[in-house]
Amino acid sequence: MKSASLRTLLSIxxxxxxxxxxxxxxxxxxxxxxxxxTLSDATQTLLANLPDDVHVDVYxxxxxxxAFKRLENAVRETLDEFQAEAAKxxxxxxxxxxxxxxxxxxxxxxxxxxQRGLLPTNLVANEGGKRTEKLxxxxxxxxxxxxxxxxxxxxxxxTASKEEQLNQxxxxxxxxxATAIRKLTQTEGNRRSVGLLYGHTQVPxxxxxxxxxxxxxxxxxxxxxxxxxxxxxxxxxxxxxKPDRPFSEDEIFKLDQxxxxxxxxxxxxxxxxxxxxxxxxxxxxxxxxxxDDLFFRWGVRxxxxxxxxxxxxxxxxxxGNIGDKPNVQLVPWRFYxxxxxxxxxxxxxxxxxxxxxGRFISxxxxxxxxxxxxxxxxxxxxxxxxxxxxALISYNEARQQxxxxxxxxGVQIIGxxxxxxxxxxxxxxxxxxxxxxxxxxxxGVPSRVLVCSDGDMIVNDVDFKRxxxxxxxxxxxxxxxxxxxxxxxxxxDYLVDPNGVIAARAHxxxxxxxxxxxxxxxxxxxxxxxxxxxxxxxxxxxxVWQVARKxxxxx
Numbered sequence: 001m002k003s004a005s006l007r008t009l010l011s012i013x014x015x016x017x018x019x020x021x022x023x024x025x026x027x028x029x030x031x032x033x034x035x036x037x038t039l040s041d042a043t044q045t046l047l048a049n050l051p052d053d054v055h056v057d058v059y060x061x062x063x064x065x066x067a068f069k070r071l072e073n074a075v076r077e078t079l080d081e082f083q084a085e086a087a088k089x090x091x092x093x094x095x096x097x098x099x100x101x102x103x104x105x106x107x108x109x110x111x112x113x114x115q116r117g118l119l120p121t122n123l124v125a126n127e128g129g130k131r132t133e134k135l136x137x138x139x140x141x142x143x144x145x146x147x148x149x150x151x152x153x154x155x156x157x158x159t160a161s162k163e164e165q166l167n168q169x170x171x172x173x174x175x176x177x178a179t180a181i182r183k184l185t186q187t188e189g190n191r192r193s194v195g196l197l198y199g200h201t202q203v204p205x206x207x208x209x210x211x212x213x214x215x216x217x218x219x220x221x222x223x224x225x226x227x228x229x230x231x232x233x234x235x236x237x238x239x240x241x242k243p244d245r246p247f248s249e250d251e252i253f254k255l256d257q258x259x260x261x262x263x264x265x266x267x268x269x270x271x272x273x274x275x276x277x278x279x280x281x282x283x284x285x286x287x288x289x290x291x292d293d294l295f296f297r298w299g300v301r302x303x304x305x306x307x308x309x310x311x312x313x314x315x316x317x318x319x320g321n322i323g324d325k326p327n328v329q330l331v332p333w334r335f336y337x338x339x340x341x342x343x344x345x346x347x348x349x350x351x352x353x354x355x356x357x358g359r360f361i362s363x364x365x366x367x368x369x370x371x372x373x374x375x376x377x378x379x380x381x382x383x384x385x386x387x388x389x390x391a392l393i394s395y396n397e398a399r400q401q402x403x404x405x406x407x408x409x410g411v412q413i414i415g416x417x418x419x420x421x422x423x424x425x426x427x428x429x430x431x432x433x434x435x436x437x438x439x440x441x442x443x444g445v446p447s448r449v450l451v452c453s454d455g456d457m458i459v460n461d462v463d464f465k466r467x468x469x470x471x472x473x474x475x476x477x478x479x480x481x482x483x484x485x486x487x488x489x490x491x492x493d494y495l496v497d498p499n500g501v502i503a504a505r506a507h508x509x510x511x512x513x514x515x516x517x518x519x520x521x522x523x524x525x526x527x528x529x530x531x532x533x534x535x536x537x538x539x540x541x542x543x544v545w546q547v548a549r550k551x552x553x554x555x
Contacts, residue, residue, distance in 0.1 A: 039081055040504045042497075043178045046185075047085040054144050054181055055091045059113065059137040060153060062096035067166050068136070071153065074170045075140070078177060097137065113137050116150030138169075140177070144184040151180045157354050159340060168352040175504035182501055183217050192496050194219040195235040199226060200243035200289075203459060208241055209469040210460045211488055215239075219492070226251045231439070236496045237264040242455025244273060247290040253426060253436060256294060260424045260444035264495035266488075267291070270455040271302045271362025272389040281394030284360065284387070295451060297425045299369030300416050302453045306391050307361050307414075309337030310383035310407055316477055317398050330477060331398045334385075335360055338482070339414055341379040347417065348498075348505035349450075349490045350377050354483035357473060359456040360393075363412040371420045378415030378452065378487075383407040415452040415487075417494075422447055448495045458488050 039047075056079060060072050072094075082090045097113075100106040110120070118139035138154035153176060156168030194215055196208075205212075215221055224232060226247075232238060232254050240255075247255075259265055269291065272284040286304035295301060314330035321327055337358045342350035356378060363386060366374045385407045427442040460472040470476060473484035493502040519526065 042500045042503055043174060044085050046178060046182055047082055050086050050089045052145060053089050057141045058094045059139055061094040062098055071166055071170055074173050078173045116141055118150045118152060121154060142180040142184060147184050149180045149184055151176045156352050171507050172352060174507055178501045178504055191220050192236040195222045195224045195238045197224045197238060197240045200245045201241060202244055203242055206462055206469055207459045210472040211458050214485060214489055232258040237492060240267045241458055242268055243289055252294055256425050259422050259447055259449055260441050262445045262447050264448045266450045266491055268452045268455045268458050269302060271304050271453055272306055274360045274393060277393050277395055281392045283390040284393055286389040294425050296367060298418055298422060298449060299367055299372045299374055300451050301365045301367055303363045304389045305362050306387050307337060307363060307380060308334040308385040309380050311381040312337050313357055313475055317395060333398050335393060337380055339378045341381060343376045343379055345375045347375055347377060348502050349494050351505050353486060356484050356487050357482040358454045361414055361454040364414060364416055364453040373419045375417040376413045377417055380412045382411050384409045384412050414454060418449040450491050457484055
C-alpha cells in the first residue's frame, strides 16, 4: 500500500514538473515524412523579427468539399505555426461570407475582396455520390498598420487534375502568406535593390508597367543609364528587358564585371525581330545585340530562329463571312507557344507554376562553360518546329491545318538558369594601360544569371480604351492570365536570395489518395468498423484492466 501511494505521489510530482517546465521551454516536433509542418529558415527569421502585429482574415471556410476543407486546414495549421514562431504577433480569424445575413453587407464584403484581387471560385464537387456547388473566395487578406494585401490561395498548374492543383495550392500556402507579410512589413532599410536597364529598348514604359509596379512592392527599383561612366554598383540584381538596340563594348564590359563580382542579372532577349504581322506575311529578321560572346562565355547561346509549337494560345482571325458580316473566330497561333514544360529540376522558380505565354520566341542552347551549373527552366512541348531566321510569318497560316509530322524538332530550351563562378569575357584582353584595368576581375565569386530567349515574356498588353495596362500575362483574347509575372518575380527572388522566402516554394506534400473503387465497394464495412471499432477497443482495454486488477489484488 505504501509503494502504491509513493508511486502516485511521484506521478503527480512528475506531471507538475513537466507542466512547470513547459511554461518556460517551448518546442514542437514534426514527425511527418515530408516535414509538412516545418517552416523554412527564411520564414522563421521573418516571423521572429516582426516589428508589430499582423492580422490575417481567411475567407476559405464554411461548408466546403473535403478537398477544399483540406486546403482550409492547411491554412489554419500554417497560421498556427506562424503564431508559434512570431511570439503571438500573428492573429487570424476565419470568415464565411455566407454567414452574413444582410445582402448589403455581403455585397460590400464581396466588392472589397474583389478589389484585393480575390476573385470568387464556383466549387462543383462530387464526393461519395453527393454533388456540392458553392461560390467561395479562396484567399486571405493580410493587414499590417493600416495596410492590406490580398493573397490568392488557389494556385498551381491549371493543366493538372483538380486534386493535384489543390495539393499544389496546399504546398504553396507558406510561401503565399510569408510573401504577403514580407511585402507589408519591409522597411526602407532592409529592402534589396533591383536595377532596370533602359535605353536599349523601343518598348514604351506602359508595356512594362505591371512588372515594375510588382517589383517595387518588394524591392527598391532604380533605372540604369549605361551611357554614364563608371561600373554598375550597389545593386542586388539587374533586369534587361527586351533590348532591340546593340550594346557597345563598354556596356558589355560593365555587365560582365557586374556579374563576375557577384551581381545577379536577368536577360529577356529575342533572337529575332518581328515588327508587325499581316495576312500576307512579314519576315522575322535576325537581330544582333552584341551579347552573343558574353552569353557564350557564360554557357548559353540564343539562336537566330523562331519557334512554332502545337501547344499554343489562340488569336482572333476572320475565317470567312456569314452573309455580309465577317466570321471572326479564335484559332491556334503557333507562334504564341504556351510554355508548360519546366524540366525535372523542381527549382523554386518554376515549381507548381502555371503555363507561361511566349510570343515569337527563339531557341536557346547550352554550351560548355567551366564552373557554371545550367538548369533549364522553360521548355517547349515535344511538338515543336523551328524556322531559321529570316522566316516568313503570316496570319493566313493559322487558317491551315498543320501536319503534326513536321513538328518534330523536339523539346527546346527557352529559359535557363546559370549558377556558379563566372569568368570574365575580357580576360587577357585588358592591357595594363587601359582605364578599365582598375578594379578588373577575371574570375568571380558565386553568382546567378537567368537568360530567356523571349523579350515579350515580360511585356504586358494595354487597354487603350481605359488607357491602362493589363496585368502581365493577361491574354485579352481568351481573358486568361498566364504565369508570366509569377515567373519573373520568382526569378528575381531566387537570384537575389535563393535561401529567402522563395525557398518555401520547394515545400512538398505527398498525395496519398485512397482507392475510390474499393472504398465504395466496402463502404458499409468501413462505416461499421469506424463506428464500432473504437467502442470495442475501449471495451477490450477495460476488460484487460479488470482482469489484471483481479489477478493482482485477488491474491
